Amino acid sequence: MAVKLRLARHGAKKRPFYRIVVADIKFPRDGRFIESIGTYDPLLDPPAVNLKADRIKYWIDQGALPTNTVRSILKKEGVLANKSSIEPSIAS
Numbered sequence: 001m002a003v004k005l006r007l008a009r010h011g012a013k014k015r016p017f018y019r020i021v022v023a024d025i026k027f028p029r030d031g032r033f034i035e036s037i038g039t040y041d042p043l044l045d046p047p048a049v050n051l052k053a054d055r056i057k058y059w060i061d062q063g064a065l066p067t068n069t070v071r072s073i074l075k076k077e078g079v080l081a082n083k084s085s086i087e088p089s090i091a092s
């Protein structure tokens with residue numbers, strides 16, 4: 001099962017609020033997920049981010065890959081220290 005850390009959109013029209021979730025890549029964006037590991041509210045200045053750092057590290061150790069947006073959020077929050085440990089290897 002391929003697993004990703006990604007955003008699931010919630011909130012009203014033009015009032016986005018996101019959950020950071022662990023989900024199988026086959027599931028839809030706002031559909032079923034395995035675990036909720038944080039929230040992201042882009043409407044506040046600065047954007048509000050709440051994370052479960054221990055669960056994020058657990059899932060990354062298990063092989064889950066964050067999407068580009070989630071990766072940048074995790075870097076800004078200081079959860080990800082080693083960039084090379086989460087980037088997929090590309091065979092050239």
